[in-house]
Amino acid sequence: MKYNKLGDSDLQVSEICLGTMTFGQQNTITEAHQQLDYAIAQGVNFIDAAEMYPVPVQEDTQGLTEAYIGEWLSRQQRDQLIVATKIAGPGRDFHWLRDGEQKIDRKNIEQAVDASLKRLQTDYIDLYQLHWPDRYVPRFGETVFDLRKERETVAIAEQLAVFANVIKAGKIRHLGLSNETPWGISEFSHLAKQLGLPKVVSIQNAYSLVNRVFDAALAEASYRENVGLLAYSPLAFGLLSGKYLNGAPSHARLNRFEGFGGRYRKPNVAEAVAAYIEIARAHNLKPAHLALAFVRSRWFVTSTIIGATTLEQLQENLDSVNVTLDESILVEIDAIHTRYPNPAP
Numbered sequence: 001m002k003y004n005k006l007g008d009s010d011l012q013v014s015e016i017c018l019g020t021m022t023f024g025q026q027n028t029i030t031e032a033h034q035q036l037d038y039a040i041a042q043g044v045n046f047i048d049a050a051e052m053y054p055v056p057v058q059e060d061t062q063g064l065t066e067a068y069i070g071e072w073l074s075r076q077q078r079d080q081l082i083v084a085t086k087i088a089g090p091g092r093d094f095h096w097l098r099d100g101e102q103k104i105d106r107k108n109i110e111q112a113v114d115a116s117l118k119r120l121q122t123d124y125i126d127l128y129q130l131h132w133p134d135r136y137v138p139r140f141g142e143t144v145f146d147l148r149k150e151r152e153t154v155a156i157a158e159q160l161a162v163f164a165n166v167i168k169a170g171k172i173r174h175l176g177l178s179n180e181t182p183w184g185i186s187e188f189s190h191l192a193k194q195l196g197l198p199k200v201v202s203i204q205n206a207y208s209l210v211n212r213v214f215d216a217a218l219a220e221a222s223y224r225e226n227v228g229l230l231a232y233s234p235l236a237f238g239l240l241s242g243k244y245l246n247g248a249p250s251h252a253r254l255n256r257f258e259g260f261g262g263r264y265r266k267p268n269v270a271e272a273v274a275a276y277i278e279i280a281r282a283h284n285l286k287p288a289h290l291a292l293a294f295v296r297s298r299w300f301v302t303s304t305i306i307g308a309t310t311l312e313q314l315q316e317n318l319d320s321v322n323v324t325l326d327e328s329i330l331v332e333i334d335a336i337h338t339r340y341p342n343p344a345p
Helices: 029-041 064-073 106-120 156-168 182-195 217-225 269-282 287-297 311-322 327-339
Strands: 003-005 012-014 016-019 046-048 082-087 125-130 172-178 200-206 228-232 301-306
Touching (some): 003 301, 029 064, 029 311, 064 082, 106 125, 106 156, 125 200, 156 172, 156 182, 182 217, 200 217, 217 228, 269 287, 287 301, 287 311, 287 327
Parallel strands (some): 016 046, 016 301, 125 172, 200 228, 228 301
8 A cells, every 4th residue: 555645734645545425324333344444454544534424415324424433433543544524515405414504614614523523533633625615616417617506605715714723723634625626726725825824735526437527627726736636436436347237236326326426327428437347358457446546547646535335345446556557558548538538527
């Protein structure tokens, strides 16, 4: 396992991060702890959660993921682990979360941080992320900026000022973004510099063989501002593992939860996935290894977030760190990308 410096922070994070959004829905607490134990034994030191997990988000399960992690974390050597979580923003119908108002303002930030700390059974969070912007932006598979969806928003400078106080209080160490845009990276970074407020050190966005939107403007913003990518959904909800090729298993997420993962049901996704899997098989690689090794090879990726519902899946995904793609395979991948550019943005 390799470790990379996260942006301008002092954090050295494992190149693979354990995603946990299945804990409390598809995984029991026992299974969650087995995954955590195995991942840490393989050198993973980075765990990612969110206050709204598990997903799909429901009132009766919200917070279970952090609670499961907290039960485990209370028995670990805390300073050897990097724990990340996220605050939910406005624009979703979570009427049961913080009285139905999820503005990224002082009241909501302080309440969300304190609740996460309690569930995680820890005194501090290493990386605290805005799960999606307070302002309106296209997200989760949307591709068009729609002016009609503009809404009142908390100023970024105001958000940063609150986080500065929370960092000073020792409750969080560093700040990150998620599902952000190039403008968002730049604005957060420039205001932090201008006003002497905490600088964001990371951005967690989707990135995979079927979603390389980050390659362009986001990559430039990431480079200019030294904001590392934490790539989520590197297997495109399991599609790139090949498990959906011959009739999708009924327990798989895209079948189990109706209407879930809409970006992976778009035209040309299945064709692109089949083509990438053909490359993997031609080179005697497991499809999941090809997909994860590709994401890990990108210069702007600091850590790749993997999730699993079984220990077998987790073992296979972690084994991908032993795979390095040579230039000829990367050329074949780019040829497929040219044929099917970003079918699941």
